[in-house]
Amino acid sequence: MLIACFTFQLVGFSLGSLGWILSCITTRHAEWRLWLVDNTTIFSSGIAHVGIWKICFPPNLKTSSDYGIVCCHEFNFNENFFPVEMFLAQILLLIATFLGALGIFFTFLPPWHFYMGTIRKTQAICLFLAGGILYIIAGLCVLVPVSWNFYSVANNSSIPFPPSFHLPSFPVAQRIGIAIPLGISSGLMLLISGIIFLYIRSPVTSIRVNPMNPRS
Incomplete structure (x- = not known):
């Protein structure tokens, strides 16, 4: 039972950590939506990579026939378009x-204190519960916007870009970028991790353990 609890904690912590890393990558990734656009006054036909913090225009500037130049623009918070x-x-x-x-x-503290010294079982359980709840809320915060953007791509929804972008409001076609599956994976990992920490029982006891001599 003790080994099983530690195993579940390790799995939960690993999933939570990996899910958090993927959520950070998803946030900054430019490939939320891939817009296929026709010729514009500035760009030849190509794919624009639209993220929530950055857009990369089609690498086909009409002023450069020899090289594909990728130009990106960082978004501000809550752009008006x-x-x-x-x-x-x-x-x-x-x-x-x-x-x-x-x-x-929160989920790192109980094993660390168990290794370093003494921690009460109730304290460990409270920390695991707090960590599990935070993981679940974080997972939902990832899945909701990712799913909504997936739905928007599936319905070829528009984005009224400003004239300076030289992009149409509606693309010829659009498909999901790599950020969407990354976000879904991140949200699911965080949810599973949270559920694990909500339902496992902590094996931590109030016995003091000397890490240099476990049998003492």
Whole structure:
């Protein structure tokens, strides 16, 4: 039973940590939506990579016939042309990053204190429960905007870009970028990790353990 509890804790902590890392990558990734656009006044036909914090224009500048130049633009918080799902993604992904980091911290404390000295079983359980709840909330904060943006891509929803972008409001076609499956994976990992920490029983006891001499 003791080994099983430690194994579940290790699995939960690993999933939570990996899910948090993927949520950070998803947040900054430019490939949320891949827009196929026709010729514009500036760009030849190609694919624009649209993220929630950055857009990379098609690498086909008409002024350069020999090289494909990729130009990217960083978005500010809540750009006035953003659809609701992109603005919501900015907010919720930042919240998920913060809560996920707290979840890692809380679920790391009980094993660390168990190794270093004494911790009460009730304290360990409370820390695991707090970490599990934080993981679940973080997972939902990732899955909600990612799913909404996936739905928008499936329905070929528009984005009213400003004239300076030289991009149409509607693409010829659009498909999901790698950030969407990364976000879904991140959210599921965080949820599973949270559920594990909510339902396992902590094997930590109030017995003091000397890490240099466990039998003493």
